[in-house]
Amino acid sequence: MRPAFLAVEGVDGCGKTGIVAAIVNHLASHGIDVLATREPGGTHQGEQIRSLILSGADDAWDPHSELLLMTAARVEHVRRVILPAVASGRSVVSDRYVGSTIAYQGAGRGMSVDFITGLHAAAVGDVWPDLTIILDLDAGIGLSRSRRRLGASNVDEGRFETLDLEFHRRIRQSYLDQARISPDRHVVVDASGTPAEVLDRTLFAIDAWNAQRQHGSSLQLNFQGGT
Template structure:
């Protein structure tokens, strides 16, 4: 029997597909917690430490060769293991709140549902390499076509080029979305699903309301 993951009440994760508005929501949550006098560490996956950011470059920038799904998964967990031990756990141990733009649920959605890798294998890696889970996960749910429109406009305005994963076909992102919704259905005590098709202010307000409700029942 595997040990249960240790739930961390002050660890918040924000999940969702491309263009869902995770950065805007993260900023709103961070500001709300800062106003209340809390230390807040905002971070992201893959990444969050110098080594993990180098792994992120490999994962998203590409290497000129095909990246096997299992290689992608293992690199994600290598980055996450470093991130958890160097950033997340130290912050939690000193009483800070941690808000992460993506966490392990993304691996279930992208490498599991999206790439077709076994969920049991991902769960074993989660147990061995991570060992913790968020107290609250906000899933910003958005249709794939709508998300594509947003990222296309963002890329044009910012002059950026879509990364290796962003260049996947719509069918891949449909599977990813289904994977996220399946995770939310499996873990209703931890997930709050937010309709991200509305304007940014409305989505941020819904996220803040979810955080307020979570903090109220967690006291």
């Protein structure tokens, strides 16, 4: 596979972090030089912003401030990590990218998607993933999982988990809408079932995308499984 930029998206609790690690291991096992990263984060500056934006009460930030902080972290991430890695021949797999901003600050907070994408274009440039993998899961199930995980850890990153279920349902719908609007750059993977089942579906989808990429064809919108 020639160098590619992949992003993994989905509602809180859908299993993104584990899937990102598995994708990296899968690609590396096939001799592909690959880097795992995350948003917000990926750089020293981004990790500092992450600690600010994901902690505390929901009213800690105005939605516009929240959007600008997310974008600032992304500028550093793209300029310092993603673009240099791809330019050097490495593939990149990111746990979240601008799809999360469209979902959370757009559908969730009610901000204009045109404003968000315009800000992205102005600040970040025309840098989009070659493929965005959306792990699709019922928002209620994901939220319960995420709240349990945060409750069992010492990590203060639960600001969005304090929001109600309707907020998280809007997030899920936004991801599905993004895939519907741009099916050539998205694949929707059913994230219900066991971790092994979700992993199998995801890896099969990536391999199918890579094969079709070589022939210039596009993926189907929904991907339910590969075995």
